[in-house]
Amino acid sequence: xxxxxxxxxxxxxxxxxxxxxxxxxxxxxxxxxxxxxxxxxxxxxxxxxxxxxxxxxxxxxxxxxxxxxxxxxxxxxxxxxxxxxxxxxxxxxxxxxxxxxxxxxxxxxxxxxx
Amino acid sequence: xxxxxxxxxxxxxxxxxxxxxxxxxxxxxxxxxxxxxxxxxxxxxxxxxxxxxxxxxxxxxxxxxxxxxxxxxxxxxxxxxxxxxxxxxxxxxxxxxxxxxxxxxxxxxxxx
Numbered sequence: 001x002x003x004x005x006x007x008x009x010x011x012x013x014x015x016x017x018x019x020x021x022x023x024x025x026x027x028x029x030x031x032x033x034x035x036x037x038x039x040x041x042x043x044x045x046x047x048x049x050x051x052x053x054x055x056x057x058x059x060x061x062x063x064x065x066x067x068x069x070x071x072x073x074x075x076x077x078x079x080x081x082x083x084x085x086x087x088x089x090x091x092x093x094x095x096x097x098x099x100x101x102x103x104x105x106x107x108x109x110x111x112x113x114x
Numbered sequence: 115x116x117x118x119x120x121x122x123x124x125x126x127x128x129x130x131x132x133x134x135x136x137x138x139x140x141x142x143x144x145x146x147x148x149x150x151x152x153x154x155x156x157x158x159x160x161x162x163x164x165x166x167x168x169x170x171x172x173x174x175x176x177x178x179x180x181x182x183x184x185x186x187x188x189x190x191x192x193x194x195x196x197x198x199x200x201x202x203x204x205x206x207x208x209x210x211x212x213x214x215x216x217x218x219x220x221x222x223x224x225x226x
Contacts, residue, residue: 042118042205042216043159050212058213090159099209100147100166105159 002026006091006106013081013113021076021109023091029104031097032074033058034066036087037108043090049074050097081113116140118208120217127196128225135191135220137206143167146210148182148189153203153219165189196224 004025013019025032030051035043035058045058049068063085065077074093078085089109094101119138127133139148150162163173165182173180177194193200201224206217 040123040218042218043214044216045213048213088157092159097212099211099213100164102149102161102164103214104161105151107156107158 004091004093004104004106006089006109008109009107010110011112013078013111015082015113017081019078019081019111021078021089021091021111022073023075023106024073025091025093025104026072027093027095027104028071029093029095030071031094031101032068033092033094033103034064034074034076035090035092036060036085037090038087046076046089048097083113085111086113087111116142116208116210116215118206118215118217120204120206120220122220123218124221124223126223126225129198130195132192132194133196133222133224135193135204135206135222137189137191137217139187139189139206139208139215141187141208141210143210146208149207149209149214150180150189150191151205151207153205155202159205162191193222196222198224198226200224 007022033048034046047066049055052071091106092103094103146167148165151159179192181190203219203221205219207214
């Protein structure tokens with residue numbers, strides 16, 4: 001019963017390197033999300049995909065791109081990593097893109113940019 | 115921005131004490147939803163409860179209870195007879211039609 005699976009769990013990058021964080025869900029959910037969690041900031045939405053084939057910016061999209069590869073998979077790409085992107089990244093999914101839907105989260109990816 | 119405020123950054127209690135985590139939200143929506151999530155030391159976020167703006171009934175689930183008061187825009191969470199396994203960061207969130215706004219979280223430490 002995997003739910004939402006994120007890979008990798010940990011990563012260290014150098015400034016300027018690129019990286020893709022992978023996320024897959026096996027719950028047949030339509031909507032998927034990427035958040036970042038920083039100390040004292042809570043979770044902030046980076047990008048979301050309301051349904052397969054659509055993606056939209058969230059609160060803090062600068063420096064990131066996303067791809068909704070299919071219904072199951074939603075990846076987050078850092079094209080040129082910066083130290084300000086050091087954070088814990090969470091992928092989440094929900095049945096539909098509606099505010100009444102609980103979101104189901106992955107275990108997170110801890111990313112450090114040196 | 116319509117904020118969610120969790121003013122308590124960190125709370126420490128001794129096992130078996132009761133503890134209340136505060137959540138105050140701002141909204142201009144008539145219909146909205148409130149959530150609590152738990153983030154244990156292992157890191158994942160676990161959904162605990164959802165309430166909608168039309169249902170102010172308090173809810174109890176075992177040692178957990180939630181008090182929703184529209185008049186004060188609050189959705190507080192009480193753990194009765196706390197246990198060490200309750201140690202975690204707890205997030206309150208509000209959603210309107212679509213997206214969530216999370217609070218900054220309250221770290222609860224339950225000491226044996």
